[in-house]
Amino acid sequence: MGAVRTREQLRDYQQECVDFLSRTPRAAIFATMGSGKSAISLTHIVDMKREFMISRVLVLSTKRIIRMVWPTEPGEWQHTKHISVSPITGTPAERVAALNAPADIHAINFENLEWLVQYYGDDWPFDMLVVDESSAFKSHDSNRFKALIGGKVNGTKTKPTIRYPGVLDKIRRIVLLTGTPSPKGLLDLWAQIYLLDRGARLGRNITAYRNRWFDYNPYTMGWKPKPHAQADIEARISDICRVIESYDGMPEVTYNKVFVDFPPKVRDAYEEFQEEKLLELKDVEITAAHAAALTNKLLQFSNGAVYDDDRNVHHIHDLKLDALEEIIEQACGKSVLVSYAYQHDLARLKKRFPKSVVLDDNPKTERDWNAGKIPLLIGHPKSCGHGLNLQAGGNIIVWFGLTWSLELYLQMNARLARSGQKERVIIHHLLAPGTIDERVLSVLADREVTQSTILANIKALIADRLIHNK
Incomplete structure (x- = not known):
């Protein structure tokens, strides 16, 4: 590990993003991999905790990132090195122990989000959420999306049907991080932006979003953006998104x-x-x-x-x-x-x-x-x-x-x-x-x-x- 960096060594765009997050309770940072999204998020968390704006922080990401990246990243910076991170992994008993461990940030992988929502039920304790790689929520029909916003997950022969009440409204601040918000096209944006504004900008449901900005092709069975779609969508979400050019x-x-x-x-x-x-x-x-x-x-x-x-x-x-x-x-x-x-x-x-x-x-x-x-x-x-x-x-x-x-x-x-x-x-x-x-x-x-x-x-x-x- 190299020398610990100071807050003054944040790049200009990183500090601008930190300022933007402080003004925008629910926001997205679209930046390429390796551009310092974690440093932006950690700095924002430090600021919010210092001002008593948040109490418990949850990070959602892949298993490797929550185990290998988030626990070590705070130590790279002078102003965040005091931040402790508890990865929630392992057996159910080990996850519960990690949840109960005192820490500034608790981090869990996407696959265990449903378990976490069921574990807390109506007593959801996290008032800030950081989604590190929000393209994991590009599908409006995914179980993890329904676990956050509320919805029914149909059962199988081995799993019962579950109806999630939703925890989104209990979270005051949300930060989405990704370098690829729409990897396969503009359709991937709707679910991610819905996490931020409950459909205020792009439509209350995926059907409204499709009907307004896309044309259906019966031959390819796919949706093609209308000529004005990209510019219109970008304009609508520009107030809650920052892009690192x-x-x-x-x-x-x-x-x-x-x-x-x-x-x-x-x-x-x-x-x-x-x-x-x-x-x-x-x-x-x-x-x-x-x-x-x-x-x-x-x-x-x-x-x-x-x-x-x-x-x-x-x-x-x-x-x-x-x-x-x-x-x-x-x-x-x-x-x-x-x-x-x-x-x-x-x-x-x-x-x-x-x-x-x-x-x-x-x-x-x-x-x-x-x-x-x-x-x-x-x-x-x-x-x-x-x-x-x-x-x-x-x-x-x-x-x-x-x-x-x-x-x-x-x-x-x-x-x-x-x-x-x-x-x-x-x-x-x-x-x-x-x-x-x-x-x-x-x-x-x-x-x-x-x-x-x-x-x-x-x-x-x-x-x-x-x-x-x-």
Whole structure:
């Protein structure tokens, strides 16, 4: 973790959004991934708590984000580091314990929202709601939407019919966060805006919304926006929404850490694997060859699979694949460039995402990417060297596996972060906390990747292990 930032280091657009939220009890911030939406929300929460405008805050997001992002984000800022976050996960008993734990913010994943509404019934205690990725509420017919606004959820053979009374009117302040409010079109907006104004701007129900701004096509069985629809809709919701615009010239770049949480068995296996490899080097003079072999093994483990001495692949986990899938879902149709490190990474990526395309030296691949025809492009940093222009095709890079090579790291990032890029570039790093991943990223950030640096890191790992074992 770098130095703790001060409130004065918020970007101008972030502070403007904080001011906007203070004036607008129910509002949406539409901003790209990595643009600092969490910092905006946390600053707003601090302000509201200081002014006694709110008492209990609930954050809704994905399971990984509520476990790995929200609990750590307050510590990044001087003015929010005192904020405590209690993730509501696990068994029902564990969730109840997390709810009862004293905290400034309680955070729950979308899938457990229905359970939470049923648990509290008429005694709903949260007077502020932050929906981190509000496109999860784009469907007006989803159970989670009905749980908030009230409505009937039909039962199945194994589940009874439920009629939710609705908790929306008990929540005084609502903040919606997303970079893709309408991933598949304007129809996706209605349910999200309804959470803010109960239909005052876009219609009291989805039928009214469709009839006013869309035409039905009986041949495609779909709804097409009328010519004036987008401008009209945007004007109607502009008072409760803020959009963080893209940038001209050289793009701004946001570096984002996406943590994957090893479950206990995997964590124990990593520790055992690391100790075994480190102890092999305890009594020898450590050379570059030793360092390369060790770090390769540890990096492979973090990615999810390891080669043995005969080049057989041993699968360990799919946590980074799961995190990548979540990033792709949140991109909502935007193309994503993925950097991999090992051939078994590529094989597992292709298996999980069979429609992905591997970057090669065929000019057509570059043209198709820049034309928006490739949703997921997978490349090795060595295949993404100078002269490859990919900035027209997307603005999101995901480092599935890291490299010690600063040159390769910078070259890969520069494929999108270059002149002509029309949007902020988001560079995600998939990291397993407490593993070699964090050491590599720290070295890359310091711009000091040398053989001596790598050796020093290996020696530090051995020293840490020996101290731990005393």
